[in-house]
Amino acid sequence: MSFAEYFPVWDKLDKAQQQMLLDSVTERSAPAGTILYSGGSDCLGLVVVKSGRLRAYSISGEGREITLYRLFERDICLMTSSCMMHNLQFDVNIEVEKDAEFWVIPPAVYRDLTEQSLAAAKYTNDLLATRLSDVMWLMEQIMWQSFDKRLAEFLLEESDMEGTKVLSLTHEKIANHLGTAREVVTRMLRYFQGEEMVRLARGTVELTNTEALSRLTGR
Amino acid sequence: MSFAEYFPVWDKLDKAQQQMLLDSVTERSAPAGTILYSGGSDCLGLVVVKSGRLRAYSISGEGREITLYRLFERDICLMTSSCMMHNLQFDVNIEVEKDAEFWVIPPAVYRDLTEQSLAAAKYTNDLLATRLSDVMWLMEQIMWQSFDKRLAEFLLEESDMEGTKVLSLTHEKIANHLGTAREVVTRMLRYFQGEEMVRLARGTVELTNTEALSRLTGR
Numbered sequence: 001m002s003f004a005e006y007f008p009v010w011d012k013l014d015k016a017q018q019q020m021l022l023d024s025v026t027e028r029s030a031p032a033g034t035i036l037y038s039g040g041s042d043c044l045g046l047v048v049v050k051s052g053r054l055r056a057y058s059i060s061g062e063g064r065e066i067t068l069y070r071l072f073e074r075d076i077c078l079m080t081s082s083c084m085m086h087n088l089q090f091d092v093n094i095e096v097e098k099d100a101e102f103w104v105i106p107p108a109v110y111r112d113l114t115e116q117s118l119a120a121a122k123y124t125n126d127l128l129a130t131r132l133s134d135v136m137w138l139m140e141q142i143m144w145q146s147f148d149k150r151l152a153e154f155l156l157e158e159s160d161m162e163g164t165k166v167l168s169l170t171h172e173k174i175a176n177h178l179g180t181a182r183e184v185v186t187r188m189l190r191y192f193q194g195e196e197m198v199r200l201a202r203g204t205v206e207l208t209n210t211e212a213l214s215r216l217t218g219r
Numbered sequence: 220m221s222f223a224e225y226f227p228v229w230d231k232l233d234k235a236q237q238q239m240l241l242d243s244v245t246e247r248s249a250p251a252g253t254i255l256y257s258g259g260s261d262c263l264g265l266v267v268v269k270s271g272r273l274r275a276y277s278i279s280g281e282g283r284e285i286t287l288y289r290l291f292e293r294d295i296c297l298m299t300s301s302c303m304m305h306n307l308q309f310d311v312n313i314e315v316e317k318d319a320e321f322w323v324i325p326p327a328v329y330r331d332l333t334e335q336s337l338a339a340a341k342y343t344n345d346l347l348a349t350r351l352s353d354v355m356w357l358m359e360q361i362m363w364q365s366f367d368k369r370l371a372e373f374l375l376e377e378s379d380m381e382g383t384k385v386l387s388l389t390h391e392k393i394a395n396h397l398g399t400a401r402e403v404v405t406r407m408l409r410y411f412q413g414e415e416m417v418r419l420a421r422g423t424v425e426l427t428n429t430e431a432l433s434r435l436t437g438r
């Protein structure tokens with residue numbers, strides 16, 4: 001599969017624009033755990049995911065984390081080129097969550113593209129609107145949802161994503177996804193275990209009653 | 220002052236596009252307290268602020284509120300036309316905070332404009348990037364800042380915006396800006412009063428030591 005097949009508005013670009021992309025894009029790969037991008041001072045470029053999974057997260061002064069959104073195959077990450085978008089002023093971090101292959105488009109090349117191509121500019125609108133919706137959803141969860149619902153929702157999503165009911169996740173990792181302290185996660189997981197919704201073992205959380213967890217989320 | 224002077228990319232539109240806007244835009248005014256827009260099912264159009272002040276906020280199932288951002292003269296609100304942007308999926312509410320005059324561009328007209336005009340599409344990118352940055356900033360505040368800092372920051376901003384150190388704000392109103400309960404606000408304001416940073420009276424909060432409040436925010 002080639003870059004052209006992964007870049008969403010490829011067919012709407014003219015030959016010169018397509019060539020400009022092909023001449024500048026680089027293909028890379030990185031193992032799980034790699035920090036691809038850290039904060040606003042960094043400048044990577046636009047990332048187009050070929051395979052694997054990336055995680056975008058925010059980090060506090062004290063090192064606490066919260067997951068903002070995930071990027072899967074064919075997703076495009078705009079935040080990693082905030083150095084070229086002066087209206088995008090915030091720090092996001094990107095790490096490789098599952099061994100990933102991806103293309104990187106240099107920031108200046110993408111900027112030129114959106115200066116020339118209405119299709120690329122409109123596509124950028126869609127990307128920004130999607131990320132804004134993701135972040136608004138997350139903020140509403142944090143503001144208005146109780147932690148038991150957020151944790152149940154997170155466990156069900158992880159289970160869907162990984163295709164298994166036995167999740168390899170430490171309490172620390174879960175806390176870093178949800179922006180809370182490890183102790184808070186441990187306490188709630190023990191409550192879930194008492195209700196027979198999960199079974200806890202060293203480094204794993206097994207979902208034993210997904211219906212009860214779903215009911216808790218109110219889905 | 221005419222609409223053309225308030226619409227940012229006016230000079231970059233062709234005559235037909237300018238005429239399309241002039242033929243469809245409506246001028247309106249609304250007194251403070253008016254709810255202009257409520258949630259995703261509503262569809263107003265793009266709002267261009269001529270004068271006054273609007274407040275964008277999110278609301279919980281239980282009716283608690285949090286202020287997302289403010290819109291001032293010359294600001295443009297895109298969220299009020301989310302009905303035409305299928306990637307913008309979240310509920311935002313807009314109320315008039317200070318008597319306002321504004322123009323409304325019908326959603327379909329703005330969509331046509333961004334389909335035709337690269338300048339309009341690029342401007343929309345800037346708007347979305349700005350809103351995304353606003354919401355990210357707010358989320359980071361909520362996640363990582365203690366409430367005393369957030370309250371001090373809010374009081375200083377209100378004071379700057381209103382040009383006075385005597386703020387006409389009930390504790391309930393402040394709670395609705397910051398997404399918390401009235402009791403939490405009252406408790407912290409009493410602590411601030413004990414530290415001689417504010418003086419409380421019925422329906423007002425007077426800032427008596429802005430330096431101390433600034434130090435608290437870490438600015």
